[in-house]
Amino acid sequence: xxxxxxxxxxxxxxxxxxxxxxxxxxxxxxxxxxxxxxxxxxxxxxxxxxxxxxxxxxxxxxxxxxxxxxxxxxxxxxxxxxxxxxxxxxxxxxxxxxxxxxxxxxxxxxxxxxxxxxxxxxxxxxxxxxxxxxxxxxxxxxxxxxxxxxxxxxxxxxxxxxxxxxxxxxxxxxxxxxxxxxxxxxxxxxxxxxxxxxxxxxxxxxxxxxxxxxxxxxxxxxxxxxxxxxxxxxxxxxxxxxxxxxxxxxxxxxxxxxxxxxxxxxxxxxxxxxxxxxxxxxxxxxxxxxxxxxxxxxxxxxxxxxxxxxxxxxxxxxxxxxxxxxxxxxxxxxxxxxxxxxxxxxxxxxxxxxxxxxxxxxxxxxxxxxxxxxxxxxxxxxxxxxxxxxxxxxxxxxxxxxxxxxxxxxxxxxxxxxxxxxxxxxxxxxxxxxxxxxxxxxxxxxxxxxxxxxxxxxxx
Numbered sequence: 307x308x309x310x311x312x313x314x315x316x317x318x319x320x321x322x323x324x325x326x327x328x329x330x331x332x333x334x335x336x337x338x339x340x341x342x343x344x345x346x347x348x349x350x351x352x353x354x355x356x357x358x359x360x361x362x363x364x365x366x367x368x369x370x371x372x373x374x375x376x377x378x379x380x381x382x383x384x385x386x387x388x389x390x391x392x393x394x395x396x397x398x399x400x401x402x403x404x405x406x407x408x409x410x411x412x413x414x415x416x417x418x419x420x421x422x423x424x425x426x427x428x429x430x431x432x433x434x435x436x437x438x439x440x441x442x443x444x445x446x447x448x449x450x451x452x453x454x455x456x457x458x459x460x461x462x463x464x465x466x467x468x469x470x471x472x473x474x475x476x477x478x479x480x481x482x483x484x485x486x487x488x489x490x491x492x493x494x495x496x497x498x499x500x501x502x503x504x505x506x507x508x509x510x511x512x513x514x515x516x517x518x519x520x521x522x523x524x525x526x527x528x529x530x531x532x533x534x535x536x537x538x539x540x541x542x543x544x545x546x547x548x549x550x551x552x553x554x555x556x557x558x559x560x561x562x563x564x565x566x567x568x569x570x571x572x573x574x575x576x577x578x579x580x581x582x583x584x585x586x587x588x589x590x591x592x593x594x595x596x597x598x599x600x601x602x603x604x605x606x607x608x609x610x611x612x613x614x615x616x617x618x619x620x621x622x623x624x625x626x627x628x629x630x631x632x633x634x635x636x637x638x639x640x641x642x643x644x645x646x647x648x649x650x651x652x653x654x655x656x657x658x659x660x661x662x663x664x665x666x667x668x669x670x671x672x673x674x675x676x677x678x679x680x681x682x683x684x685x686x687x688x689x690x691x692x693x694x695x696x697x698x699x700x701x702x703x704x705x706x707x708x709x710x711x712x713x714x715x716x717x718x719x720x721x722x723x724x725x726x727x728x729x730x731x732x733x734x735x736x737x738x739x740x741x742x743x744x745x746x747x748x749x750x751x752x753x754x755x756x757x758x759x760x761x762x763x764x765x766x
Contacts, residue, residue: 309429310404311356312487313348316391317341317411318362318382323537329364331411332371333542336549337573337591339371340536343414343549348407349374350418351425356402359411360391368411387505389497396491405429406487408508414545415532416482427525428484434520435490437462437512438482440530448478449509451524459522461513467501477526480533483508489520549574565604585621603637611642620656628660631667649684666709679721680705689715689733696721708743 321330331341338346341359348357354376361368362382369379380395388408392399399406405428407421420438428436437459439451450472452461462479463472496514497506516522527533536542553574554567561580564570571589572578579598584590588602592610596602600613603621612629619625620637628646636642636654646660654660655672663677666684671677673690679702680694692713694705703721707713711725714733725731726743735749 310402311352311407311425312399312402312404313352313357313407313409314380314392314395314399315341315344315348315357315359315409315411316388317344317368318360318365318385318391320363320385321412321537324539324542329368330536332364332367333536335414335536335542335545336553337575338414340414340545341368341371341411342373344409344411344416345372345374345377347416347418347421348409351407351421358395358398360395386499387503388508389494389506389510392490392494392508393497393506396494400487400491403487406483406485406490408481408483408485410481410535412535412537413482413533414536415548417532420527420533421482424482424484424525427523428486431523432521433486433523434515435483435485435512436523436525437484438480438527438533439477439524440480440527440533441476442478442530443476445476445478449481450475451477451479453477453524458516459512459524460516462509464507464509477524478530479509480527480530481508481535482533483511485511489515493518579615597632606637614650677705679703680707682707683709683711683727685710686713687711688713689717691716692719693717694719694721694723 317331319330324330324333332339354374358378358380359372360380360382362385365381378398380398382391382394405425407425424436424438447465449462449464450468451459452463454460493514497510499506512522536545550571553572554564554570557572557578558564562578563583566586569587570584573591575593576590578596581598582596582600584602585604587605589607594608594611596613597615599615600617602608602619605621606619606623608625610627611625614630614632616633617630618635623637623640625636625642627644628642630636630648631650633651634648639656640654641659643659643661645662647664648654649665649667651668652665653670653672657673658671658675661678663680665682666686668684669682669686671688675688676693678694678696686707695718696702696705705719705721706724708725708727710728712730714731714735716734717731718736720736720738723737725741728744729741730746731737732748735747737747737749741747
């Protein structure tokens with residue numbers, strides 16, 4: 307019977323080398339916080355109820371970043387080292403038994419398969435712990451792995467405490483451990499803080515377990531790069547590039563055409579259907595879902611939105627938290643700012659902005675228009691320069707436009723307002739009162755023409 311596994315993700319630190327006021331694990335790579343990546347990997351190994359994140363600095367923000375239900379949290383109010391984090395969580399963790407896997411919230415690229423191998427190695431042995439190691443060309447800065455004559459691990463010595471002979475060792479500790487939980491907690495109280503930082507280090511557990519007669523194994527990885535934590539903005543950018551290149555490749559292999567893929571940005575949670583085309587420099591962000599046979603023009607940004615099949619987004623268009631139904635068009639140079647719904651076959655044209663607008667099937671707003679807090683029926687035609695005046699300085703008000711309405715160019719619709727089905731609004735009108743179905747509404751001053759006025763003015 308397989309031994310149950312508990313995963314602890316250490317995520318309480320500030321990360322001073324990031325030079326940021328934001329906790330390191332909250333920085334993003336591939337459109338997700340670093341800790342989200344680690345939680346996602348942990349979920350391939352253990353159920354959510356056996357995964358715990360140790361939080362401290364900006365604890366509430368880190369909790370909010372972990373969107374998976376069921377993940378447990380351990381609060382480390384004072385950050386006194388990696389060993390101290392487990393001391394704080396002892397009450398929650400010790401009763402679970404089984405195996406205990408220790409990960410870090412700033413290691414987003416660590417492969418799940420490598421961790422499975424580490425857990426399997428520990429499960430299949432009679433050792434107290436297995437730690438992940440790697441032989442590095444230059445292990446400067448890493449703890450060195452100490453082995454006895456039989457090859458068993460007997461300790462880890464940090465660089466600043468190592469002797470010249472120990473510094474010559476090239477096998478480095480990667481900081482990822484899998485412990486027998488009962489043995490770990492039996493000896494956890496033996497950790498001390500007799501070091502310059504006055505902190506409790508997990509690395510000391512290796513020496514403690516070895517000294518008390520328990521065997522320790524080391525599992526080497528040939529490629530340490532995915533295991534290394536993110537410590538600065540350069541490494542963060544490298545991780546971001548890694549995730550995005552992998553995502554773009556997956557999409558292309560699944561039937562998505564991506565023009566100049568080295569310029570395109572796609573977040574990891576994005577879904578895109580086959581035969582969709584992404585133009586150069588597009589950004590597809592958040593939890594966006596794009597159907598089949600869509601086209602997203604160059605330099606457009608789509609975030610947290612849903613595009614049905616056959617939708618076309620023109621170049622330089624921004625779509626945020628909106629839904630476009632089958633065959634809808636938006637752009638070029640459109641802005642669907644937030645919470646919009648564009649019906650099938652509707653057209654949103656150049657320099658048109660929508661905000662909390664619902665546009666019915668086949669309706670069109672083709673040029674230089676603002677529609678905010680508006681509901682348009684089907685087959686509505688909105689002329690260039692039209693705006694809904696939805697804000698009175700205190701509150702927002704709705705505009706409702708019925709099916710088949712024709713709105714003339716440069717109309718101002720002063721909300722709250724309702725325009726009945728089939729009505730016509732004359733160009734240049736300011737409409738402040740409800741318009742009945744089938745009516746023509748004009749709201750502009752009568753034109754006055756004064757013949758010969760210009761020559762007289764110039765003579766004067």
